[in-house]
Amino acid sequence: MRRRRFLAGLGASGLAASAGCLGFLETEPANREPPLPENRPDEPYYPTHYEGMEMAGTSANGRYRAMLSYTFPHRFWTVTGEETERVDFESSEDAHLMVSVWDDEAGVALPATSPRIEYTNPDGETGRVNPWQMLSQRMGVHYGDNVELGPDGDYEATVQVSPGGTRRTDDVQVPDGPLTFSFSFPFSQGRLNDLEFTDIAGDREGTPGAVDPMGMDAVSAGQTPAAESFPLEVRGTQTAAGAEFVAATADERGTLATGSDETYVAVSVRSAHSRFPLAAATLSLDAAGDTHQLVPTLDPELGYHYAAAVPGLGDGDALTVRQDAASQLARHEGYETAFFGVDPMEF
Incomplete structure (x- = not known):
């Protein structure tokens, strides 16, 4: 079971943004994922590897900020009650795109914002995606999904987020309505393939623990105090x-x-x-x-x-x-x- 994107006239191409997934798969052209560790513990564990991400940019709307980025496509798991379901990326999908949103004045990430990403590829074709709310060890809580990318070139993207239904205290402002953020960025398969890849070798893979989060405003805004x-x-x-x-x-x-x-x-x-x-x-x-x-x-x-x-x-x-x-x-x-x-x- 997975929520899929609606593509308007993109055929095999599409662009999506998604909050904060820093994946765990390799950089080979075939994008084959390494096998999962055996006997995984019932707690956070060191994944098989992690990789870098490419920034599509940040955008401001008043006191609010959004960050759009992408990395390699990878498997993830949805949760229903106490059950998980693995979602493998499809052969046509060649990127994982992400978006994070936060209140810059309050210094907190905005949960439950249900972002929608609309985009235009270099050929002028458009599409949209509603990414999943996700949790990763590098990016924390974010929105993301695996997508089929369009041709190399310049992209335009708009991210719209709802105010969200999470209760706020006095110092966290509730937006009056949907927030819109705009992005312009270049994309190429070569840029994606050049992203950093770190293999977690030896006995750490599959053992209790977690890799360090990325040192970025979008990540630190989502962390809770010690x-x-x-x-x-x-x-x-x-x-x-x-x-x-x-x-x-x-x-x-x-x-x-x-x-x-x-x-x-x-x-x-x-x-x-x-x-x-x-x-x-x-x-x-x-x-x-x-x-x-x-x-x-x-x-x-x-x-x-x-x-x-x-x-x-x-x-x-x-x-x-x-x-x-x-x-x-x-x-x-x-x-x-x-x-x-x-x-x-x-x-």
Whole structure:
């Protein structure tokens, strides 16, 4: 099962943009992927290899930024509930294109923006693509898909993103409507084939761990603060299946907790090695004798987290966090076995 692009008059050619996938496949002309490691662990692991990416450019719209890039096509996994389904790239697909969007003033990536990319190739033919929301070890949360590229030459692309339905705190602005970003860039197969390729050789491949994220604004905007510097009172930190859970509280948090009889409970769920938020999960909280739904929330200090305003919570009261469904983000190699089967945690 996969969502496919609609191509208007492109035939075998197309261009797509996609958020942040830095793939795990080789640079040979046939684009044959190496075999997956045997006995992959139920947590993040070192993939077979990783490669560089080519920047198509960045674009600004007020306080918002978008980055468009591409790399080699590669396999990835979609998630439905607790099940994954592998998606292999098709023989006609020769690139993986990506887009990341963030609020530059607040310094946070915008989740659930459902981008749509429309493009024109050098022959004047047009098409569009709705990429997947994905998680990769190099790029974190982004949108991407494998595509068939058009001929070498100059491309024009427009990325439109919706405001997204994720709840915001006071300091993260909700756009009034869709945001549009424009890009002009050259593409050639030779430029793609020249991208850097790094083979993870030896005994590290397939072992628990993760490669380092890329040092880019689009990536750092998507990372959550470290537990030791989390800006609320941390009640505890636990790790399971490669996911780190940081539970924290505050007596008052903007308009989300009144400060009278409510406590703001924030649970930051992130990849243990790189602190990428595990978006699109379903979490609930048992606290103060009641069960509360933890709502995905975006905050400039806390980043993407799950939260509830809990009345009557005492300083010594326990918090029980339940992962009712794992993150539904599509996964790049190295993440497809992780973050599932988490038991309830008490803080």
